[in-house]
Amino acid sequence: MSTQAPHLKTANQETGVAGSRGLSQYLVMPVVLGIALLALYVYVSLQELDSIEERSLNAARLTRAVWEHIQLTAVSTLLTLLIAIPLGILLTRPFTRRIRPYIVTVLTVLQAVPTIAILVLLAVAFLFLGFAAAIVGLVLYAIVPVLLNTMVGLEQVDDAVLEAGRGMGMSRTTVLQKIELPLAIPVMLAGIRTALVINVGTAALVTYINAGGLGDIIVAGLSTNRIVVQIVGAALTAILALLIDYIAGLIEDLLRPRGL
């Protein structure tokens, strides 16, 4: 009888692992982020703000910055996915084998160019500024993580499974839809979530070309040497990033094939 208890424990643990993440686990992140926001609020209210700080930290301005930031991230991520995923798929098809390395290199090279340089060049050489220019900069920066992970994810799919699919007469498109993509999802999502976080972070830079976002707040804090403002801006960016990543995680849990 003495051995009975530990056995039960083993069984329970397994149920926990095999079952989907418990509700409590889904709640951890929102709660943590909520507490962080609250702490930030308390911290700011305890400070005596001078006129410069007040100007930056009023609710309307912060809401606008956050909303702009979300728009920047959302649009750039959407565009990134629209470009990178189809491209990643194309570049893993046999008929692109020859051009694959060149295209990947070109994109890689574009990705490496510092966003700040892209923004400056767009502004100076083409007088291209604002939201649209910001999106160009962000998209160029985020394509590669998504592209590379899409490609690797697709390449990793078990040959036997692909063979079975093709052997059943699925067309290449069907094999792609029904088998390759679902099985590549975990690796692809890793890239997408990386891109999302990078986008949230980089979007702070586009304040320099009149594209708004939380960068406005951070740079205002930096340029006027107001620590509170910097902290609020940076903290909001990080909280936003974690929130977006958390939502991406929820989507991943929905999309991640269950049998794996």
Add this chain to the structure above:
Amino acid sequence: MTSADSHETRQVMIRLEKLTKHYPGQQRNAVDGLDLDINEGEIVVLVGPSGCGKTTTMKMINRIIEPTSGRIILNGEDVTRTDADQLRRRIGYVIQQTGLFPHMTIGENVATVPKLLGWDKSRTDARVDELLNMVNMDPEIFRHRYPKQLSGGQQQRIGVARALGGDPTVLLMDEPFGAIDPITRDRLQNEFLRVQSEVRKTIVFVTHDIDEAIKMGDRIAIFKEGSQLAQYDTPEQILTAPADDFVAEFIGRGASLKRLNLSYVGDIDPRPWPTVSVSTSIAEARETLRNAAESALIVVDEAGRPHSWVSPEELNRAGEGSSLKEIGQTPRAIVEPRATLSDALNELIAARYAVTLVVDDTGKLQGVVDIEQINDSIRSMRASAVTEARASLGGEP
């Protein structure tokens, strides 16, 4: 090489011409100039040593592997260069490594081809249930499981069910029953043969089990290394007239015993045996036995069904007043006409007097089978096989 011209009336469904596959970086061709005709509606079994190129050959038929050279002709049409997807949709495929889709449930796996073909949901569901039942897996229990939650043999059966989903006319099966226990396997084989007798698909079937090859194959292609055809013929011919030592060794010891699986008790005339009815008196029975060449009598009941064996000792021991009903021993070795000679032999080697009783459908005694008859039957098969082999040899240029 023994050619297979005997079924000239049948149409050739799959013709392989000088089919060759060379894997990059390897010294030898995995398949080397293979010529093979597979008739419509037949099950052709490929057997041969591990690594001889069976899987490679199969995969070239549905162009999962592109041949290095040679042609594949399907139903008269050269498909070596046509659209591979179109081709494959006409051909079911059971892959050696099972290759279930890990992200789909069992039900979804099996429904793959029906969905591809655009069947509606109720038809698809019905088909899935039908196929799961056919491979002996309760749909209620398994439909919603994922592949990793199945045992090895269960996974393999799902692989078979999945390949049958769209009811393809041509089926390639690479060791489909390799991981399945004998009972389930036997059931699957029988189910398969039953369906096949109705719908007559063209099936290429790889197995490493020579018994399975004999049971399932209309013809067997025995390969040596590099997909060299050692013999391509009916199971009967291969067992009775192996083309060379390689084939003989491959079918292994016990070829004659295996051969018996292909002949039926109904095909031979049972030998008569001295028989008396239960109503016969003991004295009369003694008299009958005295005049018989055998050392025991079979007692049959009113309907002519075997009732017991009686030996001379038993007859002698029995008192005058006793009836045949009460003495003797119940016979155990009894077979029906549709039993194989192998079944009969199995019974007789353990049976009293080394004979098996043969009864008809109603249970009425037809006679007995003993070793002499089995021996005769084997020997005549062999003689006719040799004649046939000679004839087909003569028929070739």
Add this chain to the structure above:
Amino acid sequence: MTSADSHETRQVMIRLEKLTKHYPGQQRNAVDGLDLDINEGEIVVLVGPSGCGKTTTMKMINRIIEPTSGRIILNGEDVTRTDADQLRRRIGYVIQQTGLFPHMTIGENVATVPKLLGWDKSRTDARVDELLNMVNMDPEIFRHRYPKQLSGGQQQRIGVARALGGDPTVLLMDEPFGAIDPITRDRLQNEFLRVQSEVRKTIVFVTHDIDEAIKMGDRIAIFKEGSQLAQYDTPEQILTAPADDFVAEFIGRGASLKRLNLSYVGDIDPRPWPTVSVSTSIAEARETLRNAAESALIVVDEAGRPHSWVSPEELNRAGEGSSLKEIGQTPRAIVEPRATLSDALNELIAARYAVTLVVDDTGKLQGVVDIEQINDSIRSMRASAVTEARASLGGEP
């Protein structure tokens, strides 16, 4: 359940006590309260229907799967809670799905455990070559290939070689020969048995092939669903005295024929047959035959080796001056004492006069085997099996 007390002297190597596994979300236990003792130095074969829990049982022994409840005792020590890696290093494991390391060459795969054990390079290399040869794969050709470049059966053989690498004293093998052709398989089995007769490992072996179970097993455990033990006994006992209908059905038709695989010609006394020497005159031979009960003579050469069969017709047709050397037919059905009764039967059913000649190592004729003797042998086996079963029944509380 037939217990296996007959080898009381042997030490128990693996003891399973009330071993149970419940997979989350499933209604029934995959393994349900299994008790099993496996003696040191024995091969125990697990057979049973697909999905009955064989793999699960195996994996609990080396704790790849943690039991839901119950205990595993290895060599007297409760290992249910000890360090699993330590445990596993003592136990070789051949996984059902092969599970070769795809990023390592064949050589590296096989060298895994020797390297773990810190063997030096030359010893490791030698071991790898030895093992590759043992599984019938030429090291020169295969050492540097990757798993994906092998056929299914070749991969499986590498799986076996890999598990043997470190020369473990306990070996778990899950359908190790499931995808291998009969010749290679036979060779592997024999090689395995040869090695086993020298080193006496404790082996748990899963197969779905009942013939393999009979050949390889010192004992066979036949499982029903949920790892319920239907019978656990020696192959002889299982074949001759199946515990219940499930077991009888499982071993399938032809149990008697299978049983013959376990007895050897050397175990029975060959029956004498009228024999003459080649130097005997035709007239003398006719005289011998006339006095014999049989319908033909065996002619032996000076060394006593069978030379030919002569029938009365041949003797009559032969002129006075001709010698026995020139007439008659060469006998084909000849077996040595170490052949199985099954081999003998296979020969005799196809042989003239339905007898098989038995010769000794030098080829000298010892006599013949006919169906009567096989029949007797089977029947006496059955009788003793029943006695034994009864005795063991009596031995239990």
Add this chain to the structure above:
Amino acid sequence: MSFLEFLETRSSDMVELGLEHAAVVGLSVLLATIIGVTLGVATYQRARARGMVLAITGAILTIPSFALFILLLGPLGLGWPPTVVALTLYGLMPVVRNTITGLRGVDPAVLEAAKGMGLNRRQRLLRIELPLAWPVIITGVRVTTLVLLGITAIAAIINGPGYGEFIFTGLARVGTPVAVNLVLAGALGVMILAVLFDILFYTVRKLTTSKGIQ
């Protein structure tokens, strides 16, 4: 002055800054890989730890580079030290995420075989799991390298090494003829480095990924 002429007159600067840029990125990638893979390995089997590491490394990546460089200036000063630290911190996330994803994608049958052979946790990791996850991991490292090549430019604000100097000097001269040349030269330099790193990665991936899984 045309761009080509400009490049010619500043060619020695181009090379010198290029070497610096490559060196600082190379060093940071190396550190990020070591730390990131370690973190990934330490956490991939536990859902909560995994989530935490990803959240933290992700949050780091969202700290604006300006802010982080300035933050590090106090304790670490100017130039190389704060640059390497900041870049290493930024580089963690792609490596960690791909390490975790790669390790979790290893075929269970293979793992089971490894377990069954008695490979202990560490041996399984080093000999089986990491090599098999390697294509995914190295993709993460590659992404990190590209991200860092870009961020390094920003390090110029604390006089960090690399082409950022060109870009920021250019930015400071915007509205003058030399500005575009400077920014372009900086961008071009980084692009050339990206190509070189890519070739390096291609080679490294080829050499370090077993032929059995390519």
Add this chain to the structure above:
Amino acid sequence: ACGDAGNGEDDNGGELAGETFTVGSKEFTESYVLGYISALLLEDAGAETVDQTGISGTATVRAALESEEIDLYWDYTGTGWVDILGNTTEDLPDDLYQAVAEADEENGIAWLEPANFENTYRIATTESFASEQGLSTMTEAADYINENPDENGLCAASEFINRDDGLPGLEEAYDVDFDAVELDLNLIYPQVGDSCEFGEVFSTDARIEANDLIVLDDDQDFFVPYEGALTLRQETLDEHPAIEELHQPVSEALTDEVVMELNGRVDTGGEDPRDVAEDWLMEQGFID
């Protein structure tokens, strides 16, 4: 920007022989030129210098000074008051330099007497726009904007937008509403006339001229004075009072015109800031 250190080695007789100073600067042209002027002066006095010019942002370079990463850099009195000392411009003292210098003593930072130039915020517009609309003062501009509320775009950098002495104060002083287009400081010059009608500029920046911009007169005297002054840690100054002596005459010679010309040679002439500084110092006879 890759000026080499230690040019003064041959002049062993200098007062600062054997000393080493790390010279910093902000990231814009003027700051570089001033930084090199200081460096060359120190070298001429026998010291060795380490070049850390081009640090971005006031906060950064100031932090570098406090953490002893650099020993000196040029800053501006207005910047010191608002940015560094955290004041606003509502309570602007009369003598800004004095106030800043005194207040910063607490932080251990010394401000040398400011130079003779001022680099202050100004609002500029394109020459063509100014002449078309007849704008030359801020008041005129404010009137124009109030008549044409759509043409109120002002390109400005974050710092300007957020400072009391920047946009908010300006709007109040002239009673006008600008629509701020937030850009990097450097992007403003070419953008005026495109993304915005007006732009925030630094008064000594040569790019005003280069981009055909015209500075509007601050007729209400709204902008705070931004006199350039060398800042360094008090202890450095105490150890090496020579630094102050070396800079005093040079500071006097640095007038608005001089500074604007030096900036122009770098920005539009494409010359190296160190060369420009050296040329000027030699020409003026401050070094040889």
